[in-house]
Amino acid sequence: MNVFTPEIDRKPSKEEAAKALEVLRSFAEKALDYEIDALDPGIAALRDGGVPYPDLSRVYPTAFRADEAYRETLPDLQNGPSSLIKGENRLIQHVGISNFRLPIHYRTRDHGELTLETSVTGTVSLEADKKGINMSRIMRSFYAHAEKTFSFEVIEAALDDYKSDLESFDARIMMRLSFPVRRDSLRSGLSGYQYYDIALELVELDGVRRKILHLDYVYSSTCPCSLELSEHARRTRGQLATPHSQRSVARVSAVLANEGDCLWFEDLIGLCRKAVPTETQVMVKREDEQAFAELNAANPIFVEDAARLFAEQLQADPRIGDFRVLASHQESLHSHDAVSVLTEGTTFADDSLDPKLFSTLFHVG
Template identity: 75%
Template sequence: MNVHGKIDTPDANEAKTALETLRAWAALADPVEVARLDPAIARLLPGHAVANYPDLSRQFDPDFKVDEAYKASLPDLQNGPASLIVGAKTRIEHVGISNFRLPVRFRTRDNGDLTLEASITGTVSLEAEKKGINMSRVMRSFYSHAEESFSFEVMEAALDDYLDDLESFDARLMMRFSFPVKRPSLRSGLEGWQYYDIALELIDMGGARTKVIHLDYVYSSTCPCSLELSEHARATRGQLATPHSQRSVARISAVVEPGECLWFEDLIELARAAVPTETQVMVKREDEQAFAELNAANPIFVEDAVRVFAQRLLAEPRIGDFRVLASHQESLHSHDAVAVLTEGQTFGSASLDPQLFASLVHRG
């Protein structure tokens, strides 16, 4: 039996002597022998690498060409067997890419063309026994149609491509962009560009397809109660008072009925007809006065807002199911007044996204 006594902690001089001894031995020893003792010893020798670590090139080779044989040798973990799945082996409803950008050409209602920067989200379903998807295929499918004037039909062609490539059952494609419309001022005759946040969404669930247009409409909401209280102060006490109003945002999501064409401009005009107090672009004094009069003629609670939007949507035969979200970002309160109204099954949900109303902002 070997009995080891307590080893005293060496001081700096003893450690230095031991290091010199180790270096002297390692400098003369076989590299394999050094590695067997401890590969880290090689790092103590000037100009030496760890013996069992490969000598890799650190220079990028711009002339290296990939041939088919080399490409076939590349590992592809996402298309690996189910045994590589990490976590629960369950179906994933949506997996893909979000917010890849490219210029997209759109046709306008007056037969013009607009090229706009679009943010694209493309996803597919993933069955429980599949490890993953090759996400670049979503982009490649979309790029193959990038030179066309976009419509729901072109989106369907892109979606068909990556559904086939990825061998999925369900898929979703969304394009977000800011759509410009020239708007006149109320009285001065000036004009300016109003920008509308719009998203086109194409959903394929088991072969059944749904086309949705989302529009953010920004308007001023004057509180009807505050308006009456202000008038009461004027009438009974001769007291000048102003009602509170605030910038407000409605997000209208409308399913386009099969075979119908709903232009962006059509949905914008529908929203403006429902709530005419849209925020203004070019304003002189006469326009500001006119806007005050327009607000006084159209005071509106958030409950009123979603209902008047719904009234117009229900009367439009090209629109099926819809949802209206509204947020009146109160100037009186330190909180917002919000409402949600849905028609049909497409947008029905027992739960709300925690950030749903926080997304109803005008970015300017």
């Protein structure tokens, strides 16, 4: 059914149009450009000295160059007044960019050098009364140091630069990479590359800086209870049985001590391999598979054991301060996983855990 509304459909009178025009002119004189653009860019023509909205070119101007004078005319909303802030005017602890990637040079413990794709996250604090930050400055600051071989001193210099550029108090840089190490098989003499997910984190909070190294270590865990039950079936009933074991992941996070020798990536990996030697294998022939079964039988562990074994190695290394161990045994017996969290010191002592924390420990091919 059609509904006819005379008040809406009738033509406004000249007097009504004049009053509406007066309101629009007042709005055009007082409103900011982005407010006008959001309503109708043509309203700008109602300003004093305004011109009719132009017929815009739809051809990309390849010859145009933005000189300094032109750049000075460009709007910069993120550096605008606090009146532009939307929502609660308060401090934001972290704001920045995540997962910009570039090749970074890394030294190895044996004095070699690798160039690896690295994902970088950079954030700063944003004070109340500041609208926002120019996020490209974080990338520009980091790129200024990207050609140098990695060290924490290099990323400290990058952090100093973008703290200064963005006039922030607190800041953070995280670099994620996959670090290759050649590993020998257990018995066949073959070898292949094991890749370790590593993250480097530099955090400055209230003037205090912490350097943190994160490592995901992937291993096999054989259930001690299942091993004993299998042996019981064999011994008492002559029944062949196999214990359950599963791919497991520990995320080890270590705050580096301010003094002392360098903790190389290979060093932290070595601590994990010493704590739990059943690391998953790269190259495997039949004799290696048999050896791995024997290695697992010699090192059965619950998830509680894993956390404490890793902690034992971390605690004993003077290059490491606070640390955290997250362990996930991705059960082949159960429909759920067995997990544990062990922390040392205040850095990682959170009362609350990210609801998705343990789901990030799955490593897929």
